[in-house]
Amino acid sequence: PKGNGSSTAPAAYTNVDLEQRGWEILVQALETSPDQRLVDFRARHGVGSDGAFDWKRFVEMKATGRGAQSQIELSNTEYDRAKRSGSDFILALVSGLETGQKDEVRLIFDPANCTTVKPTNG
Structure with a gap:
């Protein structure tokens, strides 16, 4: 996961x-209902998200060991999926994953259209 660079994990933890x-x-x-399962696509490249519910609502996760990220980078594929999916795309910011930190999940629906976007590459 890409973060702001200041929240790298100590040697005891890997990014994986x-x-x-x-x-x-x-x-x-x-997963609030047994018939709504979040399918893991993290090993599949080119999907533009880390997972989805029934190929309809897509979820991209950005995780960090410490505090919440102040800046997020999406790949071109992730951004394209977010733009096409609109409110059916969720950017999930998961933080506080290291021992001694407080776990937190922040959800941003339709991030391509409701946040400030600045391209970083062509």
Whole structure:
């Protein structure tokens, strides 16, 4: 996950560990009904999201070990998916994943249209 660079994990944690912990917390927060399952796409490249509910509502997770991120980067594929999906795209900011920190999940619906967007590459 990309963050603001100031929240790198200590050597005891890998980014993969933090991302997996973040995903588990996110699934717990979002799966409110047994017939609505968040499918994990993190290993699939080119989807433009980390997961989805029935290929209709897409979820992109950005995780960090410490405090909430102040700046987020989306890949071009993620941004395109967010733009096309509108309110059916959720940017999930999961923070506080390290031991001793407080877990927090922030959800931003339709981030491509309701936040300040600044391109970082072509």
